[in-house]
Amino acid sequence: MSTTATPPASSAETAPGRGMRFTGWASNYVDERTSASTAVKALGRKIFPDHWSFMLGEVALYSFIVILLSGTFLTFFFDPSMTEVEYSGSYVPLQGIPMSVAYHSALDISFEIRGGLLMRQVHHWAALLFVAAIGLHMLRVFFTGAFRKPREFNWVIGFLLFVMAMALGFTGYSLPDDLLSGNGLRIIDGMIKAVPVAGAWISYLLFGDEFPGTDIIPRLYVLHIMLLPAITIALIGIHMVLLIVNKHTQFAAPGRTNDNVVGAPVLPAFAAKAGGFFFIVFGVIVLIASFFTINPIWNYGPYDPSPVSAGTQPDWYIGFADGALRLIPPNLDFVDPLGYTWAFGVLIPLVGLLVFLAAVALYPFFEAWVTGDRREHHIAERPRNAPVRTAIGAAGITFYAALWAAASSDIIATHFRLSIEGVIHALQFATVVGPFIAFFITKRVCLALQRKDREIALHGFESGRVVRLPGGEYIEVHEQLDDFERWRLVSFDEYQPLMIRPNDQGKITVSQRVRAGLSRWFFEDRIAPVTMNELESQKH
Amino acid sequence: MIRRIETHLTMAPTPASTRRAGRRHPLATTALLVVGLLATGGAYALATTTATAETTAASAELIDEGGKLFAANCASCHGMNAEGTAAGPTLIGAGALAVDFQVGTGRMPMAASGPQAELKPVQFTQAQIDAMAAWVADLAPGPAVPPDRYIAGDGDAAHGAELFRINCAMCHNVAGAGGALTEGKWAPGLAGVDPVHIYGAMVTGPQNMPVFSDLNLTPEDKNDIITYLLYVQENPSVGGWDLGSLGPVSEGLFIWIFGLGALVGVTIWLTAKSN
Incomplete structure (x- = not known):
């Protein structure tokens, strides 16, 4: 270093500027009262490995923040009341039609309130993205074995978040009280009523009356804006704490072992990157919401139990349940000699879906038991190196995808010029036999890839x-x-x-x-x- | 009318000088215009009534023409006397409106047997279609082409939308985007369909569509439904591109492919190592 540079540097050290002095004083003031520096020191030096698939959870987190922001805006204008009013807004094909205040206010958000439609579309698109990102994030965690010890609990919490996201989505889908949301509620009502013995009681408890009644929308509103978001936020909190406690997994590479984490510290690089990524996610959602209609509630009209529109589907994340109901063969229901109806056409899909979800939640414990592996694992596995797990995952995806596709059987039939019966039968086959085929092929592909790796x-x-x-x-x-x-x-x-x-x-x-x-x-x-x-x- | 004005003009016996003054009168131009307009209007009215008289008079000729077209293009399936064959139903009593719908939308003549007749480019001119319609209508009474006031699309869109949701949306979808039926049949999308064909479909029940008689939906109701469909066509979705109005399926596909796809692209970009 040259000597000429020394005097200014030393003077800057001895006499900091006013701004620096204020920053120092303020941070000291806060730290003496909160001990925040410990947390900042610990968190700021937290290391995150760099891999694109490690950012999928972030997409979910950021879209949840977008959902919270846009949802708060919507609560300012949405009124879940079921009082009947006549529509007086600006959408011509509904003028003079009697409807609930809930639907009227949802229409007002779309047509009368400045920015309301954009916010509604941001909220809905972000919700779809939220669940999709959770799904992809779960697949990443599954296929890299990142659920293994010590991360089993975090897998379960993540699974609960997935369930909460579906519940939030479904309650939100039901709130506008348009034809589509009422049709969705009717299916839920039917599924509840299929539960033996308690079904009818639970249905009356939930709806407060014979379906649809006037209680359900305000009740769902309370769940949608208070209870479910509170639980979700709490679970996200635990998820993040466990993420920090367990540390992040990393892919194997020279210098990356089971005992270290190689990557960028949170402060400053990772935080800046993640903050920027939040705005990118926000921006993508707003762009989509600006240019693409989602759930045009004005097309559907107010809920009326008699009409059902062609192409009535749930949002994508409930599609697998809808598809299960479409795929179950007919004539399974019967009335027993005691006079009770057994709606197996609904019960079997219901139980099947619950078993599938339970299998997803409990898989880490199952694998740990089978392998007898009690070691901690911090290296993310390449999917090919765990052929049977990868094959199980592929089988699960095939099962889910077949049910999911079945929810759009009518759209598939019209757009690919097929008969709907043919589509249903093909998907029934795919649901039952497809997972086995997928398992076999995936396992063979994994072994072949491993052999190739060995050869190379x-x-x-x-x-x-x-x-x-x-x-x-x-x-x-x-x-x-x-x-x-x-x-x-x-x-x-x-x-x-x-x-x-x-x-x-x-x-x-x-x-x-x-x-x-x-x-x-x-x-x-x-x-x-x-x-x-x-x-x-x-x-x- | 014309004669009355003429008599009025001839019945004004005025001296030449006053007549000249009359020609120069400030209102002369206006009067002339009025006369001219009345004359042309009257002539037009006369001409059109003559034309109508001619159609009724030429009706037999038109029916003849329609019969020839039918024999050449339709009879192989529907029979020489429209009595029907194994390949096609009888058209006795089908009415002019059914012909106008089936041929006017290009569904007939069918290109091939299939689950249902498909839309294709119209094969005949409107005059030829009218001739065939006249021939079929002449066989036996049937639904006729409605007067313009029932297909004007100037009714109550809200009422039409409600009727559409109750009667039509289960097959055609609330936004008229179409939907699936059994065994490979389908309810077509309704965007861009001519009002007279919408009316004709409701009255004649083509393919798998039920008939909506005038007792079920009055002609005014039908006009309201047409009004709603025209409104939907003329007013694109306020929320942006409507993704085919197919509902949550296209929305779900869109967010997975383009939404999440774009963001995965961004994650790859953000974690890419600089070379």
Whole structure:
């Protein structure tokens, strides 16, 4: 350093400017009263690894913030009252039509209140994005094995957030009291009434009367703007705390081990990036909301139990439930000799969906039990390195996607010029048989990819350079990977099927046998990671 | 009218000088205009009544013409005397309106057997369609083409929308975007359909559509429904592009593909390593 630069630097150190002095005084003032510096120090130095798939949860979080902001605006103008009024607003095809105050105020938000329609569309599009981002985030966590110890609880909390998001979405979908929302509520009412013994009681409790009654909209409103958001915010809080406590997973790479986290600290780089990303998410939502109509409630008219429009569907995240009701074969319902109706056409989908959701929630515990793995895992696995898990995930996606597609069976039929019966039968097949096919194909693909990785790690990759040897033979030159690339291919855990062992009473229990069987199913077909010895011998 | 004015003019015996003054009178131009207008108006009225008389007179000729067109284009399925065959129903009693709808929307003649007749470019001129309609109407009484006041689309849009939701939306969708029926049949979208064809569909019940008789929906009700459909066509969605008015399916696809797709693109961009 040159000497001329020293005097100003030292003078700046000894005599800070007024702004600096104020900042110092203010932060000290706050810190002495809150000890905030400890938190800032801990949080600010929190490390986040960089990978695009680690930002999907952020998309969900930011769209939730957008939902909160736009939803607050909507509560200023929405009135959930079920009092009947005559429409007097500016949308001509509804003028003079009797409707509830709730629907009237939703129309007023769309037509009379400045910025109201934009806010409604922002709110609705952000809600769709919120659940979609949660779904993709869950898939990322599942396929990289990021739910393994110590993150099982956070998986369950994330799952609860997914359920809350669906509940929030559905209650919101029902609030405008237009034809579409009433049709959706009618389906929920039917599902509740299909519950044996208690169904009719629960329905009356919820609706306060024979469907639809006038209680349901104000009740759903309270759930939608108070209870469900409060629970969601609390769960998000716990989710984030556990994220910090558990630390973030990272993909294997040189220098990244199970005991460290390599990435950028929260302050300043990551925070700036994340803050910017919030505005990008917000911007994308507002752009979509500005240019694309969502839920044009004015088309649907006020709720009336008699009409149902063609193309009546729930929002996408409830689609799988709607699809299950469409796919269940007819004639399953009967009246028993005691005079009770058993609506199996509704009950089977209902139970099936609950079992599916429970399976999603409990999968981490299931896998931990099968593998018998009690170690902590901080390295995100590549999907191919856990073939059976990846295959289970693919089977689950196929099952879900078939149900989901079934919710749009009528649209598929009209737009692809198919018969709706053909579409339904094809999707019934896809729901039942598809998961098995997906499982088999995915598992084989994973094993094949692992084999390819092993091959490349050992023998290098094909360089495309063909050389003629003095003897006349042609060979293609293989080039070795560098150590960084090879690391990615060779560092993964190897599991083996569990041995059946007698317990301390010398018995082999049934659960032991089941567990051993499942473990064999998981790990029977496997590709061993390349060992150091193999690499060494390959070099010579 | 004309004669009365003429007599009025001839019955004014005035001296030449006053007549000249009369020609120069400030109101002369106006009077001349009035005369001219009345004359042309009267002539037009006369001409049109003559024309109407001619149509009724030429009706037999038109029916003849329609019969020939029918024999050449329709009879292979509907039979030479429209008595119907295994390939097509009888048209006796189908009425002019049914012909106007089926041929006027290009559904007939059918290109191929299928779940239902498809829309395609219209194969005949309106005059030819009218001739065939006249021939079919001549076979037996049936629904006739409605007078203009029932297809003007100047009724009560709100009432029409309500009737549409109750009677039509379960197949055609609340916004008239169309929907699926059984066995590969479908209710078509209603955007851009001519009011007379909307009216004709309601009265004649083409393909799988039920008939909405005048006891079910009065002609005024039908006009209200047409009014609503025209309103929806002429007033695009206030919320932006309507994604086909298909409801939550297209919205869900859109947010997954374009919304989440765009944001995943952004995440990849944000975490990309600089080269």
